[in-house]
Amino acid sequence: MEKWGSIRRRHVAVKSTAVETLQNQFSGYGSTSAVVARCLDKLGLKTPLEEWSDETISRVVNAFTDEKFPTVLALNKIDHPDADRNIAKIAKQQPAESIVLCSAISEVFLRRLAKQGYIKYTPGAEYLDTREDLIEQGDQDGGGLKEMDDKLKTRIENLKDMVLYRFGSTGVVQVLTRAATLLGLVPVFPVKNIHTYGSGTAGSTVVFRDCVLVKKGSTVADVARKVMGDAPIAFIEGDGGRRVAEDQVVSVGKNDILSFHVGR
Secondary structure, three states: OOOHHHHHHHHHHOOOOHHHHHHHHHHHHOOOHHHHHHHHHHHOOOOOHHHOOHHHHHHHHHHHHHHHOOOOEEEOOOOOOOHHHHHHHHHOOOOHHHEEEOOHHHHHHHHHHHHHOOEEOOOOOOOOEEHHHHHHOOOOOHHHOOOOOHHHHHHHHHHHHHHHHHHOOOOHHHHHHHHHHHOOEEEEEEOOOOOOOEOOOOOOOOEOOOOEEEEOOOEHHHHHHHHHOOOOEEEEEOHHHOEOOOOOEOEOOEOOEEEEEEOO
């Protein structure tokens, strides 16, 4: 607030618009006139800049911060016994849409067990399957999973109770999804084989190995250039093997799994 007097006087003297004056102040934060204009539009201010009160200035600065630096709060360690108390404190101070509950250590643990062949688990899922679970479901081989000792079984059951059943997931994938949504980005998965979702790497069974983020409103052609560069594209397949036109827009659940076939 100390410099506001001189900012206001200059604003009046050179007959600048509010956007021009604020852009001069926010440019050091990588702002653009478009960002400043969006902030003012959201606030719907009718009062001329030279008549703004301290409260109005604070609202403008807060609006700029939210617009330029959108934030997702990842409240980690929800597997701790005292998590509820800490979550409640933060929830009183922050909007609910900015908060995602997560347990990074649980996600790492589950991915490691899945890689070692003890469980069947999809990152971000609300459930997992052990050998015993799959046998109960009718798979006599238990999905080929390894047997677990009592100690490991207990850890799995505790993790289910403290995290998966209680919160719906470990929250890690949800944090990334929320961040992408907040930034207006769409995740697209380029694959080699549109039917198996494989990357084409010899001996690999990994699906959806690659992911690229594109801006909302991007077309299939935009994704092709980002993934394939200047390589000539003969045709593009979408989920299910259907042909996809280059001018079609990508969005979550639509044209977000693509296979590019090179040729002329």
